Each structure stands twice: as structure tokens, then as C-alpha cells.
Amino acid sequence: MSVLDIRFYGDPVLRRKADPVGEINDEVREFAEDLIDTMYEAEGVGLAAPQVGVSVRMLVADAEYKEDRSSARVFINPEILEADGEWKYEEGCLSIPGIRADVKRPERILLRYTDLNGETHEEEMNQVWARVLQHEIDHIDGKLFIDYLGAIKRSLIKKTLQDLEYESALYLEKLEEEDGDEEDDEARR
Ligand code: NI
Numbered sequence: 114m115s116v117l118d119i120r121f122y123g124d125p126v127l128r129r130k131a132d133p134v135g136e137i138n139d140e141v142r143e144f145a146e147d148l149i150d151t152m153y154e155a156e157g158v159g160l161a162a163p164q165v166g167v168s169v170r171m172l173v174a175d176a177e178y179k180e181d182r183s184s185a186r187v188f189i190n191p192e193i194l195e196a197d198g199e200w201k202y203e204e205g206c207l208s209i210p211g212i213r214a215d216v217k218r219p220e221r222i223l224l225r226y227t228d229l230n231g232e233t234h235e236e237e238m239n240q241v242w243a244r245v246l247q248h249e250i251d252h253i254d255g256k257l258f259i260d261y262l263g264a265i266k267r268s269l270i271k272k273t274l275q276d277l278e279y280e281s282a283l284y285l286e287k288l289e290e291e292d293g294d295e296e297d298d299e300a301r302r
Contacts, residue, residue, distance in 0.1 A: 123278030161252035195223035
């Protein structure tokens with residue numbers, strides 16, 4: 114179990130179309146646990162793998178957000194088969210702290226996904242669950258909720274986004290330095 118670093122707006126991993134998950138093995142199951150730990154630590158209702166820098170089609174969600182974590186769920190290679198209705202609801206994102214905005218999305222979806230045992234399911238999702246899943250599935254396609262906002266709202270959040278971009282750049286620089294150090298250590302061995 115570990116809490117992972119959440120990537121912020123400006124990190125290119127958030128704009129990449131993520132790769133499908135292949136075999137569901139222990140590594141995938143451990144990663145799912147880490148995603149759940151990270152989601153609760155950050156007090157979020159959903160978290161997609163690219164948000165911790167791993168560009169694969171996998172996400173965790175808990176639209177009910179129960180403290181004992183009993184309602185946390187893992188969705189692998191999720192796909193929306195049907196969507197209908199329209200519903201405006203306020204969204205936020207762990208990768209874009211400080212910004213919340215109303216987004217219109219379908220109210221109901223039919224979802225196909227694979228679970229941690231490698232079994233594929235089709236399930237209807239409504240209301241908040243449908244909302245969270247659509248937001249997270251956008252993440253694995255490199256899409257963010259602010260992409261839906263109009264020009265006025267976008268201009269209002271510009272400064273916050275610039276600050277996040279700056280923070281992301283610093284983080285990535287640090288990460289690269291650490292990688293470099295590790296490689297040096299290995300070369301010395
Ligand atoms: Ni998000």
C-alpha cells in the first residue's frame with residue numbers, strides 16, 4: 114500500500130491517450146490498491162492512472178465515498194457503450210486543484226469494463242456514479258473537465274492554470290534529476 118504523487122495540470126501525461134491494460138496480474142492489483150490509497154488520501158471520488166503518471170486505461174472511483182472504503186471500485190479498460198440524458202453538475206479534479214465548475218454530461222451510461230479478476234462486465238451507471246466515471250474515462254483519453262468550459266470561465270481560471278503548469282514543470286524537473294541520480298548509482302555499482 115502506498116500513496117502516489119498526483120500529477121497536476123501541465124504534465125503531458127494528462128494529455129496522452131492511455132494504453133489498454135493487458136494481463137491482469139499481481140502488479141496490476143497492487144497498482145489498483147495504490148490508486149485507491151491515493152484517492153482517499155487526497156479525498157477524491159475518483160482517480161485515473163494517468164493522474165499518477167501511469168498512462169494505462171485503468172481507474173478507481175468511489176462516488177459514495179464511504180470512510181471504510183467499502184464502496185471503492187476498480188475499472189480496467191472501461192468503455193462507454195451508451196449514454197443518454199443530460200445533467201449539469203459541479204466538478205473538480207485532483208489534478209486541477211482550486212477549480213470547480215459546472216459541466217453538462219449524460220446522466221446515464223452503459224459501461225463495459227474488466228475487473229481485477231480479469232472478468233468483463235456490462236453495467237448501467239446513473240447520476241453521480243455515471244458522472245465520476247465519465248470524468249475519469251476522459252482522463253484516460255487525455256481529456257480534462259476544463260476542456261468543456263466556455264471562453265469566459267476559461268479566462269477566469271487562466272492564472273490558476275498557469276500556476277499549476279509552473280508547479281508541474283518543477284515537479285518533472287525534480288523527477289528527472291532523481292532518475293539521473295539513480296542511473297548514476299547503478300553505473301557506479
Ligand atoms: Ni479529474
